[in-house]
Amino acid sequence: GGAVRLENVRFAYDPERPILNGIDIDVPAGRTLAVVGPSGAGKSTLARLLYRFYEVTGGRILIDGQDIREVSQASLRAAIGIVPQDTVLFNDTIGYNIGYGRDGASQAEIEEAARGAAIHDFIASLPEGYATRVGERGLKLSGGEKQRVAIARTLLKDPPVLILDEATSALDSRTEADIQETLARVSARRTTIVIAHRLSTVVDADEIVVLEAGQVAERGTHAALLRMG
Ligand code: ADP
């Protein structure tokens, strides 16, 4: 499962000023779609519509053929995992941060998710391991380590749909490349929607949609878009 479809999606924060003007997108289950475009094009807004942080003002969004307005918030949260641009961690243990939002996750499951996010060895090397506190009064994690905690949290939830909202754009280029590799692995068998600034970070997407001023300006594979210039 996990097919995502947007039909003539429209959205405005302010009725006088439409932000998305009729977006049609079809992501078959297990495929990766990238949404790129200049700042202000409406990419983050589109991502927020997918998990119903905002409601569409026209058209509809379907997951596995079902209008997301007809799905309970709980099932929608289970269906969609988000790795945001800037992860804010709780001032609590690493284990808590990974397990947050999934009641009753076992230590073994948390460790498995950390392994998937390529952070288990690092955590195991800490004096208190998963019980290490992070945040203001605890260990300070780097931006890359925080993103890996966010990835582990999402992996633990095992959602059929993954949204990466500029998940690496706040990182230095070396860390970004490192995490891109992990994300590529994590997204391999899931429906994935990647929001990105640069075309160079979404080479492997099955389809790329270029958003400009709330409309699809171009769509195609990475190679095809490069040919169009
Ligand atoms: P992108 O992610 O492509 O940079 P956004 O979706 O963040 O674009 O923003 C698209 C437009 O919507 C911008 O003009 C932005 O100022 C506006 N916008 C974003 N969030 C809000 C909001 N909460 N209220 C009003 N306008 C917003």
Ligand code: ADP
């Ligand atoms: P992002 O692209 O990550 O959303 P922004 O700086 O565009 O970052 O937005 C930061 C916050 O401000 C978001 O919650 C967004 O919804 C809100 N926001 C952005 N633009 C506007 C706007 N023109 N009016 C009101 N809120 C806005």
